[in-house]
Amino acid sequence: MKVVLVKGLVVPLVALLMAALAVLYAGVPRAQAATDVSTVATALRTGPVYVDPAASGQLSTRDADALAKKIVDAGKPVFVAVLPAGYPTQNLFADLRTATGITGLYAIRLGDRFDARADSSVLPRTAVQNLVTSVQGESAKAQLDDFTDRALANVRGHAPSTWGGSGRDSGVSSTALITVAVVLVAGATGAYALVRRNRRRHAEEQRAALDKLRVVVDEDITAFGEELDRLDFQPGEPGANDAMREDYERALNAYDQAKSAMAAAQRPEDVKAVTQALEDGRFSLALLAARREGRPLPERRPPCFFDPRHGPSVADATWTPAGGAPREVPVCAADRARLADGRDPAIREVDTEYGRRPYWDAGPAYGPWAGGYFGGGILPGLLVGTLLGSMMATPSYAADYGAGYGDFGGYAGGDVSGADFAPGDFGGGFGDGGSGDFGGGDFGGDF
Template identity: 80%
Template sequence: MKAVLSRGLVLPLVTLMTAVLTVLYAGAPGAQAATATDVSGIAQALRRSPVYVDPAASGQLSAPEARALAKKIKDAGKPVFITVLPAGYPTSRLFTDVRTATGITGVYAIRLGDRFDARADSSVLPRTAVQNLVTSVQGESAAKQLNDFTDRALGNAGGHAPASWGTPGGNVSSTALITAAVVLVVGGSGAYALLRRSRTRREQEQRAALERLRVVVDEDITAFGEELDRLDFRPGEPGADDAMRSDYARALDAYERAKSFMAAAQRPEDVKAVTQELEEGRFSLSVLAARREGRPLPGRRPPCFFDPRHGPSVADAVWTPPGGAPREVPVCAADRARLADGREPLVREVDTEYGRRPYWDAGPAYGPWAGGYFGGGLLPGLLMGTLLGSMMAAPAYAADYGSGYGDFGAGGYQGGDVSGADFDPGDFGGGFGDGGGGDFGGGGDFGGGF
């Protein structure tokens, strides 16, 4: 044992034992009541227990009710946080600030007076699901509302309870934790060797995936470059104005950035920035075309689902993949006409070890590729039931191919993980009057007027 401890492992052991003691003496389980009503006080309480009732709002949820609710959440092992506040509590940025201060990925619900709302990290619960759950409990009494929301959220939420809550049903055995710590230290050398081999193998797989993906992305860049070459526009031509020149410049800049990002790509997830630029460039060209032809400027729409090289979509059309469920997908004019005639759309196929396949059946590396074109919010609905959609829903996907492609439950941080302030407020949504930043209605309006 002395030999093991002499190899630079004393500090990690001390750190681990400190964490053990923190868990053991964090306090009794159940709802925590703090005298502080500021965000820091709320966050400190939520890190210890899933339910916080402000002393000024204790009439809404009694102490026994709060303890029972907290036990229900802890027994389920899901990262659901419930806060009860008095009616006059300031609402501006409340959800974002509480989530930032607590620092744990999860579902956050707040009862404020007789109003109720919720937000969640999309890796735990999709935005639409949060909105539906909030709607389903509006108008109920405090105890019934909080219990009904909790029951439904626990049945839908992903992830795990944060370690700071301890184990369901009571405190952790100090003997068990200390024994586990010693075993971890003794076995550290072997575990490190296994981890190193696993990491090397994963890096090799990522490099191979990037090289296969590079062929497709280079085709995309080349196709966009050819569009620019065919464009019959000169900044100094008669009739050209500053707006047209700006559109043209944006398209050229996007093309150059796409080439630069691809040249610097090291992992499959780096490709997302490339396809984002190509999508931006093609939209700029569509705006330029409308200005030159005197048409109304087009609204921002995603590219054609079947092949982003077709350019921005013009409508949504119902499409059913072989063996899958119907769904609406954005389509270009040509593919909309083909679908209306009962013909197959012109699908982007890529090379795989099984021959040419649609990109959504070609492998996991196409998640970042599609994410750049379609944005995170669209992908789950577009890819449901496909091979790529199933892969992106796997918990390990983000470690290999990145995160942020939608509500697949595969973010870099899973529910219950400590992310601190490392989260995208735009990806923390749901509830009513969502202002895109996890705030109450975007302007301090709790629940969008409820």
Template identity: 60%
Template sequence: MRAYPRSARPSWATALAGLLLALAAALTPVPAHAASGTATVADALKKSPVYVDPRAESQLSKPDAEALAKKIKDAGKPVFIAVLPQSAEFPPATVLKDVRSLTGVTGLYAIRLGDGFNAGADRQVMAKNAVGNLVGAVKRSSPRDAKTELNSFVDEALRQARGKAPGSWSGGGDGGSATAAWLAVGGVLVVGGGAGYAVLRRSRKKREERERAELEALRTVVDEDITAYAEELDRLAFTPSEPGVTDEMRKDYEHALDTYDKAKEQLAAAREPQDVQPVTETLADGRFALATLAARRKGAPLPERRVPCFFDPRHGPSVADVEWAPADGAPRPVPACAADVARINAGQDPEARMVPTDQGPQPYWNAGPAYAPWAGGYFGGAGGVLGGLLVGTMLGSLISAPSAVAEPGFAGPESLPGGGESSGSDFNPSDFSGSFGGGGFGGDSGGDFGGGDW
């Protein structure tokens, strides 16, 4: 169990205050809107994370919509989903931005308009690049039916989105009497502290369970990397006392041995997914020591200090950049080992590092953000080269997205309302810009809806 500092522990006062604020929101009158168009959608999303227009129920049935809403509520994230028909009430150029503005809550908003689908988010909830990468990946990997597409989007969005569910989802609205509300106040005063603490405990327990599952998956992959490293040491067949061995060779070998022991100790000490990143940093350093030792033994030029082979870090340090494109993605230069450079130049596929996922083995760049700590140790994470290499992939949607960089003319995310908090219509319009061009949402980018066709 992770230890929390005293100031971070849930308090009865904090829990009670949160429940009272939710009740105050329930007592606040909600402006009346006409029962049509984006105003209706926004009013519904204040009460539940999923809204299906009656004319679009053939796309997502009521039981499926309820199951999707429950999934979002259980995760406690500010993710809003609307399924709408193509209609003059929902202008393709502005519907997403209008729904966000009228709902007035910071979050990640996704709309299926007819057969089209796109999303936008306040940048303190998910960066624009991350939204675009996620939308593109879901569209390329999911069937066209609404149920599969929306569940695929929500499953990944709940892993990445920051913030909490809005308090209005737990009840309240523009109905109900003041008497009932004040009776609720009495109930809150009696049991509010305990109920609030129970909610906090459940939320923390879910987060810890998710982190444990992710860590165990990462342990398996990193343990394979450590085993592969040990096999390289064995194949080296190096004896420090053999004829011709220099002090530099002995130092390289000792360093390689030390990093093997260090990596095992770091993995054994890992308690959360992010603890895996130092382990792969250590393995990358050890493989460079092995490459340097091999060059000294052959009398060859010493290798340049480069990042590992992009396709599989177990191949050792890269030797050159080679042009490569992920499935349905744009070409870009990536660092590769000599063997993979030769394969690609010969028109063959590189030997990709496969990792386990719920959909079966996948190249690590298609395995989602759970593998970000593993890849970040090899390639430097958000501050290294990996973000640019993985643009347009599931893993890149997390690593490449700036999460705390203020845009010119706007305050940084730390000074803005958090995910699930009220901001009214005060939000960054560039996160929700664009339109549904070409008879559907255009392009793959969330937030940028112009051009192309879905």
């Protein structure tokens, strides 16, 4: 069979082919019932959802198939197991992760209790806790659907290749595949024109997003410059030492780097380098202030979540966004006091077409802006359940605005790592992964 390729249409054709094949697949395979961890793990290597026969009353076959299809269609490494209340819990998450051998997010409904663990490269522990807490008290179907929907919007990585392995009988004939290919090639000319139009529109949207973002970033640079002006530090002043001068030099260099990076920015994701430089500069100023005042040097912490211009955070505080679940966020001393008094924090708001909004509800371009400030893998946990957090986890967002908002080193989600994973990611007793109420009782033992 001769294959005809049209220049520039590889991605559109692949996408159309996958969509067409998805229609031809009648369903998603379900794991066979078993009661030992090894067999549960074997099942999860061939499909994302496992329901123990003793827990079949919690989730019907139809609902389990629909949940599995949702995960497979999203292409994310999310594993769900539904087990009976009496299932042994000793080392359950760690043993299941070891036996499955795939980096991902593992959720378990055990009787009427629910918990989850994940490799930190897929989802930080804080984010897992927030997701688990947000679905406590729901029925099995609602809980698993809600958790999966929210998890798919936040987890990183790809579906394991084993989900498309030999365990599936596709039922797709070669004739059907040929027919699909013929249809795709026949529409190549129209698709090519569509791609060119979409590329032009995408470039225009990115320019407009950068223009809006530039206003906010310039405000950040100006605010940092004003901090430098107020500092009143002279490298040759009495009492100044080499460490102080180095702190001051790093702060000045960060200011220059931020201005240069913003001047050179061509796309929204380019501003990440700007806010990274500003975050470095503010920490240098915090070190300098501590040395001058004879205080212990501060630890390196992320900036205040509510407004990075407040400077490095001093602690984590519990905060609940409107319509969202509680989560721990880094806060400055002033915002920590406001929260303790029951007052609202001083939130950074920006202009949008709907008026002033917190930056996490202002649009996708603020992902790179926030990513430069909040590295180290904490950003997904901070933004879970927000508009920006939901956007940032999608493949389309990564294509438009870039990725890498934190240190997600090691194996990517969906990679086969065997037993090579951080034990702390899957440690703790069942129910410790979230802060919700698991209905009392204690499963005993730790994972």
